[in-house]
Amino acid sequence: DAATRGLRRICELQRNSVLSFVYASAYEGHLVDMVRYAKECGAYGVSVNFCAPGISTEGVDASCLVPTDTLIEEVVSTYDRIHDLTEGRIIYVIKHPLCMFPRRFIEKLRLRQQIATTCHLQHRTGAIIGHNGELTLCNHMAAFPVGKYGADYTDGNSLLHLYDSPTVQRVFDKMKMYPSIRCRDCSVYEDCAGGCPILWTQHK
Numbered sequence: 001d002a003a004t005r006g007l008r009r010i011c012e013l014q015r016n017s018v019l020s021f022v023y024a025s026a027y028e029g030h031l032v033d034m035v036r037y038a039k040e041c042g043a044y045g046v047s048v049n050f051c052a053p054g055i056s057t058e059g060v061d062a063s064c065l066v067p068t069d070t071l072i073e074e075v076v077s078t079y080d081r082i083h084d085l086t087e088g089r090i091i092y093v094i095k096h097p098l099c100m101f102p103r104r105f106i107e108k109l110r111l112r113q114q115i116a117t118t119c120h121l122q123h124r125t126g127a128i129i130g131h132n133g134e135l136t137l138c139n140h141m142a143a144f145p146v147g148k149y150g151a152d153y154t155d156g157n158s159l160l161h162l163y164d165s166p167t168v169q170r171v172f173d174k175m176k177m178y179p180s181i182r183c184r185d186c187s188v189y190e191d192c193a194g195g196c197p198i199l200w201t202q203h204k
Contacts, residue, residue, distance in 0.1 A: 051066070079105065
């Protein structure tokens with residue numbers, strides 16, 4: 001189809017292309033198939049991302065989530081096949097707290113540099129500017145902007161001033177309250193930071 005032809009063309013033009021996909025409820029049980037499809041399109045490497053809930057003024061939409069136990073079982077049980085299929089050029093962008101996975105599995109991913117965790121939200125190192133100039137701290141929270149171009153910032157300096165303002169920092173502080181206090185003493189806290197704060201709307 002057109003999408004497959006487009007992906008193959010990209011991979012032909014960019015020989016070191018890494019194709020990324022989101023593992024969501026619609027693809028439950030087909031993780032290996034998705035990686036195989038990416039390789040058949042010519043991907044040099046593959047990045048596996050995991051769906052997170054969307055938050056709007058109407059509430060939390062978690063319909064795309066794969067049940068946690070199912071997700072962990074499929075990711076761990078298919079790892080060796082996926083590692084071989086990609087010749088080791090696989091990266092898992094894990095949003096869940098790392099303690100939910102077997103420790104040896106996480107250690108293997110870290111040793112092979114096949115894991116990416118956390119995001120700009122956890123380290124307060126970025127934000128998202130939408131098509132209408134609205135500034136949000138997470139793309140899953142587009143309904144809750146912290147500023148808008150033309151009203152709250154007009155250039156780089158005013159954007160930095162807004163970003164460092166007490167108002168925005170309070171939003172960061174509120175988001176960072178979700179992880180368990182036990183996370184603070186964890187040996188992989190810097191890598192994990194308690195997982196994606198949005199996921200804490202679904203887990204205790």
